[in-house]
Structure formats: structure tokens, C-alpha cells
Amino acid sequence: MAHTVLVPTDGSPQSREAIEYAMREFSDAEFVALTVLNPTEMGAGGTEMGMASYADEWMDAEEERAEKRFEELGTLAAEHGVTLDGETIIGRPARAIVDYAEEHDIDQIVMGSHGRDGVSRILLGSVAETVVRRSPCPVTVVR
Template sequence: MTQTILVPMDYSELSKEALRTTLSLHPDAEVVVLHVIDWHASDMGPGGWGSTPHDWDDWLDEAHEHADGLFEEARDIAAEYDVEITTETTVGEDAQSIVSYAEEHDVDLIVMGSHGRSIPARILLGSVAETVVRRAPVPVLVVR
């Protein structure tokens, strides 16, 4: 039976390390790299996208382009281990989106970095990893 492992990735080194850890510990698993586009964590919050709906569309298109770059980097890391990965993008709040994905896609394990935000942002917004650990329907391995 193939194990499905979800690796949420942002632009932090710890999320890349979580992917490396996954690939080294579980070389035969199906690995899904998930990037959450979270407007809460953006500097362009509600009302900050300008005066037209096109401003939101432009912001979202740019966020997807950044995600494509992140996925290219993830594929390069996976190639070092001679493994292919699946990539997914979703728009929403980080922790809730990760938990929802795990619930909806029969994930067996979540492997994630302990933090991706700066210390002030973690204090103000809370730790995504901590929330996922508390709410996930499956075991969570947190990489530090």
C-alpha cells in the first residue's frame, strides 16, 4: 500500500527541509506538495487590492506564478532523490487549507516545517504548524 504524504510548502528553508526529510524517510510514498495562497499573510489584505476586481485577479495571477516557481524548486529537490512529486495550489487560510486538504484527499501523514513566518508574524498570527498539529486528522511530523 502506497502512503500519501502531504508536504505544505511556503518560501522558507524549513519547508524545503521538510520536503527533503519526506523524500529521504519515505522514498516510496506518493508525495503531494501543497502551496496555500493565503491573502491573510499578504501585505495586500481586504481592501488593499485597489479599486477594481482586476486588481484582485492580477494579484492572484502573480501569486500563482510565484507558486509555479516554488514548485519548480520542489521538483528539483525531488529529482535529487529520483522521485516525482505531485503539486497542488489552493487559495485560503494556511492551516485550515492544509487540514482540509488532508481530510479530503486521504492523506496518511503531513510533514511540514516548524515555521515559515518571521517571529513578529508568528506572535500576531499564530503558528500554522501548531494549528495543523492540533487539528489534523492524521499524524504530523514537524521539521525544525
């Protein structure tokens, strides 16, 4: 049975470092790059467009960014000789990552940390910290 590694990716340098680390450390695994689109990050649309129209445009733009990211990561995977699938889902990032891992029998999660500390971590929370606490499988956080 193949080992499946889930790597949440948001396009940040930390998530890129996490996927590179995962491909080096788990070179015999299959990889899933997961992008979670969080509608709460959408913000308010301009006054000239309706909210539904803005939401559709935001979703389309985010899905397009995710597809471009998956293409780039596919090239990286080919360089490492590994298999990578890209998945885009909608939800709150920490919960969506944990749910995806549970529903797809993921063996390992490797994710980047944004390195927040102090007040910003307390106020904003930490996706990585929540995933570590709730994950059904081992989690590696790459800094």
C-alpha cells in the same frame, strides 16, 4: 497502497527543509507539495488600480510563484527518485491544509516551522500548531 505525504510549501527555507526531510525519511512515498494562497495576505492595492484588478494580478503572481516552486521541487524529487505533485489552493493555511489532508486521504503531513515564540506566536498563531491539533493524520514538524 502507496503512502502519501503532504508537504505544505510557502517557499521559505523551513518548508524547503521539510520537503528534503520528508524525501529522505519517506523515500517510498508519493508526495504532494501544497501551496495555500491566503487572500488576506494580499494587502491593499494601489490607488491607480481597482481592487478586483489588483486581486487578479496578485493571484496570478502568486500562482506563477507556486508553479516555479513546484518545478524546483520536481527537480529535487527526481534527484531523490520520488514522485511529487504540486497543488495550489486558496484559503486560510491551517484550515486548508487540514481539509486537504482529510479530502485526499493523506497518510502523513511534514511541514516546516517558522520558529515563532513568545508574543509573536500568541498574536499571530501558529499554522504548524493548528495543523498538529486538527490533523486527521500524523504530523511531523521540521525545525
